[in-house]
Amino acid sequence: MKRIFSRIRFLPLTIFAATLMLTVKIGDIWDGFDGHINGTIQVSEAIAQPAEEDAKPAAKDGQPAAGEKTAEQAVPAALKDEPQGQISKLITNDPTLLTPAEIDLLQQLAERRQVLESREQEFEIRTGLLAAAESRIDKKVEELKVLRETISGLIKTFDAQQDAKLLSLVKIYENMKPKEAARIFEALEMDTLLEVAERMKERKLAPIMAKMDPEKARDMTVELSRLRQLPPVGQQAGG
Template sequence: MKPAKEARVGKAAPSGASTKPPAKAPTRKARRRLGRGSLVLIATLFATSGMIRFGSGIAEAFATGSESAHSAEPSAGADCVTEPGVLMMLQEVQAREQKLAEREQLLTDRSQAIGLAEKRIEQRLASLVEAEQNLAKTVTIADEAADKDVSRLVTVYENMKPKEAAPLFSAMAPDFAAGFLSRMRPDASAAVMSALDPQVAYSISVIMAGRNAGAPQQ
């Protein structure tokens, strides 16, 4: 009987060992919760890494775009400046603009000169019209004075004796004598014509008849 007790005593747990009962296996609900939590954590990690990559890609794109823009600007300007065709076109355009400006200036000068010439012509025309009017007045005055003088001479010749007036009319030109005789009274002119030389009287008569030939007859 003693050996059996010793054997039981040898199988007993040592004094330093824990006397807690063994842990129970996790249930199905606990396993499901653990699985869902791990999936959520993994998805969050993937999303975070994707956002980080996307942000870095955008930053790189902006950086490369700005660098390309800065590098492209001077090259484009250099191409525009160093392009021979563009420079020739610019020179032609500038030359045409200069020619147009010169033509406009010429047209402006010509228009001003034409305006001045028109003003001078108008002034000259006005002065000519005034001079013509003054001349017409002078001629009228002279004609009136001459007519008065002729009328006085006609009166003088009418009051002269035919024998005394005949030598004067013979010395006159036939046209001049015909003018005086045509303005004299018929009896006085007839007396003078009878005292003249027949050839002279005939010439004066022809001139007087020719003056009245074109007069209208009633």
């Protein structure tokens, strides 16, 4: 009985002691964690205060803080200088900034440009000369057309006059006696004789040819036959 009683009283004591020890341990852990946090905050504040003091003059003066690099300072010098040199060459066109190859290329381009300009000038001169020649040719063509029309008109006038003269002769020969007309026909040139005979009426021409020299009359007959077989002059020209 005593053993059971002693066990019952000893168990609560053991639980109480263990709980008390656990409470002490938790308090020590919390105190250590709280001190660590407070120390960290104090250190951060101590570091932040000098940084703020250094940043205020820099912001006031408009200059970056010591130890910091601007974007311009961070660019390598080689990368800064090379584009500036190229831009300087493009802006100033300074020949001293060009390489020998670039100078040679520029000289070749200048020579090529001179050649092209010379060819263009020569082409313009030739074009002008050709236009002037074409203008003169057109003018000559117009003059020739006018001259042709003038000559054609003169020929028509001359032919009309000749026809009038021949018709007058034809009437004269038709009204003459055949023997007298035959004597005149024998003295005429064959071309003139044919022109007159072509325009005479057959009944008037036959008595005259009968009185002519037989050989002359035969030659005139052959030529008249040949002329009558030929097409008219207008058809010959058209054919």
